[in-house]
Amino acid sequence: MVGAPKSVENLMTDWLGLPALAATHGGQIDSLIGWIHVFMFVLFVGWGGFFAYTLVRFRRSRHPVANYLGVKSHSSSYLEVGVAVVEGILLVGFAIPIWAARVDRIPPEHDALVVHVTGEQFAWNVRYAGPDGVFGRTDIKLIDLTANPLGLDRSDPAAKDDVTTLNQLYLPANKPIIVKLRSKDVIHSFGVPEFRVKQDAIPGLTIPVWFVPNVTTAEMRTRTGNPEFQYEIACAQLCGLGHYRMRGFVTVLTDEEFQTWMEAEQAKLKDQGALDDVWK
Numbered sequence: 001m002v003g004a005p006k007s008v009e010n011l012m013t014d015w016l017g018l019p020a021l022a023a024t025h026g027g028q029i030d031s032l033i034g035w036i037h038v039f040m041f042v043l044f045v046g047w048g049g050f051f052a053y054t055l056v057r058f059r060r061s062r063h064p065v066a067n068y069l070g071v072k073s074h075s076s077s078y079l080e081v082g083v084a085v086v087e088g089i090l091l092v093g094f095a096i097p098i099w100a101a102r103v104d105r106i107p108p109e110h111d112a113l114v115v116h117v118t119g120e121q122f123a124w125n126v127r128y129a130g131p132d133g134v135f136g137r138t139d140i141k142l143i144d145l146t147a148n149p150l151g152l153d154r155s156d157p158a159a160k161d162d163v164t165t166l167n168q169l170y171l172p173a174n175k176p177i178i179v180k181l182r183s184k185d186v187i188h189s190f191g192v193p194e195f196r197v198k199q200d201a202i203p204g205l206t207i208p209v210w211f212v213p214n215v216t217t218a219e220m221r222t223r224t225g226n227p228e229f230q231y232e233i234a235c236a237q238l239c240g241l242g243h244y245r246m247r248g249f250v251t252v253l254t255d256e257e258f259q260t261w262m263e264a265e266q267a268k269l270k271d272q273g274a275l276d277d278v279w280k
């Protein structure tokens with residue numbers, strides 16, 4: 001990780017070769033992944049050692065006949081109950097509260113940017129509420145695969161300024177982003193490795209996923225030394241024959257750049273005013 005301060009966690013994630021980090025909560029996830037590797041290594045060495053010990057201890061030359069009674073003490077049962085109790089504590093005391101804090105405690109919408117992202121075979125439809133902050137009406141009857149993939153009803157005043165894009169997600173940096181995930185057909189999965197975010201999009205459900213991107217695309221290009229760097233939305237569920245080409249791109253902008261982009265989109269909508277009649 002170039003530019004980030006080196007802590008023990010960073011060293012572990014460098015060593016594991018994780019993608020560059022670009023969201024505020026990502027450090028915690030990386031440190032968890034790092035520690036899990038350390039614990040698994042300890043378990044591997046422990047169990048591997050035990051295995052080697054049993055090979056020697058119960059070798060054939062010393063025990064030519066198997067002992068059908070086996071172990072008589074109850075210590076291994078107690079040990080297993082102990083392991084189950086510790087795992088119960090990890091689940092109830094750590095895993096569930098951390099999930100509640102990180103995933104369920106979604107920031108208030110007025111402090112965040114809400115974006116609707118709808119997966120379909122094989123693309124990501126992105127929709128912004130526009131300056132009015134209200135998502136306009138959609139109607140399944142208005143869906144047109146190329147001209148209006150979300151069935152947006154431009155006759156609804158709230159829908160007039162809604163901005164839609166295909167496979168292009170523009171986000172301002174350092175602001176909570178709430179992505180409301182949906183799917184038009186099968187299960188897809190919205191995954192952006194640099195944001196340490198991955199969530200299934202399931203038909204019939206609207207699933208919120210939130211994060212705060214904190215490195216703009218331009219900054220990341222300098223950091224990685226790759227002038228063509230792009231954040232990529234990779235569909236992380238095998239969703240059909242075209243799954244391999246279901247990729248979108250995220251452009252993280254500064255707040256001003258994002259406003260400029262939104263204004264340009266509004267100008268485009270005004271120019272396309274005539275299209276309203278086509279969609280009606």
Ligand SMILES: [Cu+2]
Nearest residue numbers: 188235239246
């Ligand atoms: Cu997909």
